[in-house]
Amino acid sequence: MKFDGIILKFGELFLKGKNRYRFIDRCLLTTQNKLKQFPELTFAKDSDHLNISLNGVDPEPVLKQLNFVFGLHSYQLYCGCAPEIEAIKATTLAVVKTIENDGKSIKVLAKRGDKRFPLGSPEINRIVGTHVAENSCVPIDLVNPQVIIKIMVRHDTTYVISREYPAAGGLPIGLNGKSLLMLSGGLDSPVAGYYMMKRGLAVEAVHFDSPPYTSPRARQKVYDIAEKLAHYMPNGRFVLYLVPFTKLQKEIFTHVPDSYGMTIMRRMMYRISEGVARRVNCQLLSNGESLGQVASQTPQSMFTINSVIRMPTIRPVACMDKPEIIAVAEKINTFDISIRPFEDCCTVFLPKSPATAPKPEKCTEYEKGWEWESMIDECIRGVEKIVIEAGKPLLVDTETSEEICALL
Ligand code: ATP
Numbered sequence: 001m002k003f004d005g006i007i008l009k010f011g012e013l014f015l016k017g018k019n020r021y022r023f024i025d026r027c028l029l030t031t032q033n034k035l036k037q038f039p040e041l042t043f044a045k046d047s048d049h050l051n052i053s054l055n056g057v058d059p060e061p062v063l064k065q066l067n068f069v070f071g072l073h074s075y076q077l078y079c080g081c082a083p084e085i086e087a088i089k090a091t092t093l094a095v096v097k098t099i100e101n102d103g104k105s106i107k108v109l110a111k112r113g114d115k116r117f118p119l120g121s122p123e124i125n126r127i128v129g130t131h132v133a134e135n136s137c138v139p140i141d142l143v144n145p146q147v148i149i150k151i152m153v154r155h156d157t158t159y160v161i162s163r164e165y166p167a168a169g170g171l172p173i174g175l176n177g178k179s180l181l182m183l184s185g186g187l188d189s190p191v192a193g194y195y196m197m198k199r200g201l202a203v204e205a206v207h208f209d210s211p212p213y214t215s216p217r218a219r220q221k222v223y224d225i226a227e228k229l230a231h232y233m234p235n236g237r238f239v240l241y242l243v244p245f246t247k248l249q250k251e252i253f254t255h256v257p258d259s260y261g262m263t264i265m266r267r268m269m270y271r272i273s274e275g276v277a278r279r280v281n282c283q284l285l286s287n288g289e290s291l292g293q294v295a296s297q298t299p300q301s302m303f304t305i306n307s308v309i310r311m312p313t314i315r316p317v318a319c320m321d322k323p324e325i326i327a328v329a330e331k332i333n334t335f336d337i338s339i340r341p342f343e344d345c346c347t348v349f350l351p352k353s354p355a356t357a358p359k360p361e362k363c364t365e366y367e368k369g370w371e372w373e374s375m376i377d378e379c380i381r382g383v384e385k386i387v388i389e390a391g392k393p394l395l396v397d398t399e400t401s402e403e404i405c406a407l408l
């Protein structure tokens with residue numbers, strides 16, 4: 001049996017009071033954008049749902065695309081028919097037949113949205129339920145059914161629905177500002193980026209690149225992760241800023257004792273990220289730090305590192321266990337990319353025993369007497385902007401990478 005359309009329900013949009021209509025319009029716009037490869041679809045919005053008429057299109061690939069639209073709480077596939085009892089009986093029976101072999105008990109639940117319809121909801125339930133019971137072998141259970149068949153009678157049409165599925169959830173991207181994500185090639189930061197977008201923030205990313213210590217293949221990982229994240233952006237584009245970090249990173253490990261190298265390096269990364277964020281109008285930083293995961297992610301380390309900037313830093317995976325992070329990485333298709341074994345700038349210079357409780361005063365002392373401020377400015381001014389589009393993976397230009405390495 002063919003489905004006629006999809007009803008999409010909004011999530012937390014109800015909490016937004018007067019802003020609700022802005023959120024609904026944004027959801028509609030993003031949904032239309034994500035589905036523009038299906039020109040046959042038509043859209044209608046209501047105060048609490050969107051209705052997509054399939055007009056013959058297979059719902060499978062449409063639903064796959066809808067997974068990238070935040071702000072949608074759930075969806076239901078429906079079969080439509082005229083608001084007449086005979087048509088409703090026939091359509092409901094056809095829907096029930098599609099799940100007949102599942103062996104699950106059902107209940108018919110009608111809702112008469114159009115009060116001009118001559119039968120009340122209990123009567124529709126009784127008439128349609130009897131018809132289904134007499135013409136199929138599906139067990140009816142009015143008290144504890146496994147599947148509820150919903151019948152929504154409207155003025156000009158009736159929807160018959162057999163299931164409700166969870167959608168992407170969250171809030172629509174684009175009304176909540178923008179965050180700059182510190183994106184490494186690892187498992188955590190792409191997941192952090194996904195959660196930022198889920199809460200309605202547009203996300204751009206900064207990546208610290210240290211050629212020749214990090215290879216073009218490490219950069220390729222970041223490009224490939226950015227492509228996966230691009231699918232969630234309403235316009236399907238993900239902006240990445242590459243920071244030329246080698247010179248400053250080498251200087252750090254020349255001037256700072258080994259045990260504080262990583263702390264100071266991360267202080268520099270935060271300063272640069274804040275500088276880039278201000279330039280590109282991001283109001284928040286975000287990253288994949290997870291409490292207790294490594295030396296730089298103890299509370300004392302976080303305090304000492306974070307104290308060099310004023311911009312708030314959101315750490316969406318801070319309280320998640322690694323297996324939980326991995327499950328999300330698999331869901332958003334970044335897992336296979338993140339586990340490719342190439343070095344990141346944080347790992348190549350990793351000291352043997354980094355301080356786990358570094359003190360801000362000591363950092364200030366180690367940051368005296370050498371010219372890091374101008375190098376920070378150079379890093380901020382020298383960022384390379386790359387735009388990566390969903391569905392169009394970008395290959396790292398290895399020749400350019402080799403040229404950069406030759407200059408160092
Ligand atoms: P991830 O945390 O993404 O799995 P990781 O474990 O290699 O990567 P950590 O050493 O845990 O990285 O670093 C903590 C966070 O710092 C990362 O989640 C990321 O947000 C940021 N970070 C680390 N390296 C880089 C880099 N080269 N460019 C941008 N951000 C980085």
Ligand code: MG
Nearest residue numbers: 186188288293
């Ligand atoms: Mg990590």
